[in-house]
Amino acid sequence: MAALRSMSRxxxxxxxxxxxxxGYAEDMSFTFASGNQVFYDGQNVRQVDVPSFSGSFGILxxxxxxxxxxKPGVVSVYENEGxxxxxxxxxxxxxxxxxxxxxxxxxxxxxxxxxDAAAARDLLSKAQSQFSSAANEQAKAEAEIAIEVSxxxxxxxE
Amino acid sequence: xxxxxxxxxxxxxxxxxxxxxxxxxxxLKSISIRLKSVKNIQKITQSMKMVSxxxxxxxxxxxxxxxxxxxxxxxxxxxxxxxxxxxxPQKLVIAITSDRGLCGAVHxxxxxxxxxxxxxxDVNVKVxxxxxxxxxxxxxxxxxNIILACNEVxxxxxxxxxxxxxxxxxxxxxxKFGAGEIVYNKFKSVVSYQTSTLPVYSLQxxxxxxxxxxxxxxxDEVIQSYLEFSLASLxxxxxxxxACSEQSSRMTAMDNASKNATEMIDKLTLAFNRTRQAVITxxxxxxxxxxxxx
Numbered sequence: 001m002a003a004l005r006s007m008s009r010x011x012x013x014x015x016x017x018x019x020x021x022x023g024y025a026e027d028m029s030f031t032f033a034s035g036n037q038v039f040y041d042g043q044n045v046r047q048v049d050v051p052s053f054s055g056s057f058g059i060l061x062x063x064x065x066x067x068x069x070x071k072p073g074v075v076s077v078y079e080n081e082g083x084x085x086x087x088x089x090x091x092x093x094x095x096x097x098x099x100x101x102x103x104x105x106x107x108x109x110x111x112x113x114x115x116d117a118a119a120a121r122d123l124l125s126k127a128q129s130q131f132s133s134a135a136n137e138q139a140k141a142e143a144e145i146a147i148e149v150s151x152x153x154x155x156x157x158e
Numbered sequence: 159x160x161x162x163x164x165x166x167x168x169x170x171x172x173x174x175x176x177x178x179x180x181x182x183x184x185x186l187k188s189i190s191i192r193l194k195s196v197k198n199i200q201k202i203t204q205s206m207k208m209v210s211x212x213x214x215x216x217x218x219x220x221x222x223x224x225x226x227x228x229x230x231x232x233x234x235x236x237x238x239x240x241x242x243x244x245x246x247p248q249k250l251v252i253a254i255t256s257d258r259g260l261c262g263a264v265h266x267x268x269x270x271x272x273x274x275x276x277x278x279x280d281v282n283v284k285v286x287x288x289x290x291x292x293x294x295x296x297x298x299x300x301x302x303n304i305i306l307a308c309n310e311v312x313x314x315x316x317x318x319x320x321x322x323x324x325x326x327x328x329x330x331x332x333x334k335f336g337a338g339e340i341v342y343n344k345f346k347s348v349v350s351y352q353t354s355t356l357p358v359y360s361l362q363x364x365x366x367x368x369x370x371x372x373x374x375x376x377x378d379e380v381i382q383s384y385l386e387f388s389l390a391s392l393x394x395x396x397x398x399x400x401a402c403s404e405q406s407s408r409m410t411a412m413d414n415a416s417k418n419a420t421e422m423i424d425k426l427t428l429a430f431n432r433t434r435q436a437v438i439t440x441x442x443x444x445x446x447x448x449x450x451x452x
Contacts, residue, residue: 033226035318035394041226053383054375064374067234069383093387095230097237098372103230105391107318 028061029101032077032087034109039087040077047078048102050094061100068094072152074112075104086112088156090149117157124150186433193426200419206260207412213315214348214405220315221345221402228356228395231388235357240367242359246336247282250358251275252328252393253296254342254400255289256312261408264343264400265291267353271341276300284333288324288397306331316401321394329386336363342396343403349410351403356392361385 030048032039048059051073070092077085092106127150131143242249251272255265269292276283280303287293287307296304306327311320338358343351361382364370 031226031230033224033230035227036223038223038226054380065372066374067376067380067384069380069387091387093384093391095234095384097233098369099237101233101237103233105227105230105387107322107387107390 027100028059029099030077030104031102032075032104032106032109034089034092034106036108037110039085039109042101045077045079048104049076050104051075051089052094059094059096059102063096063100063102065098066094066096070094070104070106072149074152074156075109086156088112088115088153112156115153115157117154120150120153120157124154126150186430186437189426189430189433193423193430196419196422196426200416200423203412203415203419207409207416210261210405210408210412214402214409217315217398217402217405218345221398224395224398227391228399231391231395232356234388235359237369238364238367238373239369240357240359240364242337243363243366246334246360246362247279248333248335249275249279249283250286250328250333250335250338251283252286252338252340252358253288253292254340254393254396255287255292256400256404257290257309258312258404259291260411261404262411264351264404264407265289265295268292268341268343269295271353271355272296273300276303284335286328286331305333311397312401312404316394316397318390318394321397322390324393325386325390328389335360340392340396342400345399345402345406348406351407356396358389358392359385
């Protein structure tokens, strides 16, 4: 009798855990961290739009698993409450796993409202002059990246 | 007469066997010199403890910020079930230590972990030493296995730029490895840390992973860039963990050193006072016996 009861409890437990797992897959465990700040850590959000080198794309729960490399630009996070948070990223990676967890790791990230448009334009002109005065290939490539980032910064600040 | 000096003489002889004739005076001086030096050492250890306490507080705050990066970068390796390739035996080990000592066994425990690894196979395992300490310890026995060493670690809190420079240097070293690991001290609490490892994989081993096919639209370039960035993030995370463990461990070590110094100071003060009294007693006896002889 006791054995039967423990068996039935075992079965019930298993049922419970499967339903939990299924419920979990509907959500999106979203982590967004950068070298200077953590924005989200395992939180549940509705949608995330990211700029990547293979094109910008939106992530909803149950997105197909993929990897992508971030391009300088603005990541938009649509929170469950309806707020939209826009965060500028310089570079980094996006990982979407098959359990619907999403990780965005950025080198540097800041909310768009913190960007100073004038300073961004300054940075762009500095990067352009750096590009024109670049002596070798490596300096040129570095300046090119600086231009790309500052162009995205100016665009985000507008 | 001499019989009465018995205990003092043995004590004195124990402290300073040199200068037999002026024993009492000489030991008094030598004890006071020692006392002074121990007091100075205590001052140093106490202030080092204060400094590392302040640094530790900052390192712990930083570490909290960085934890999601480390966990996030680890997730993909775990969820995609990547394994070390069997056909490429070359392994890379990155030792995360710093330049500075006096912090307990943080550096030695990292090195010990690597040494057991090298003991198993010292042909295919190459080491990258971050921080002078690991290089100094490993270069004696496994100098030929070190492919890269860097210093100036630990003076300032590590930044992401440091980590990316390091990742760049590792990738530029042109060492072809199948898999590897970062050996660092994972911070657990102020009094404890655990030497742990983080995985590092090459493009081939990721491409060979059986679960990779469920990931959509991947090409080698994306994976390569992804791996480079995730190496930098993992290094950044482990540098932060290492820095935090180091400071907490230094704090404990310096606290212990200060306590030991207090103990020594107590003992030396006692010995000093005893000797001083003995010297006074001897002088009195000399005067009295001189007077009574007259």
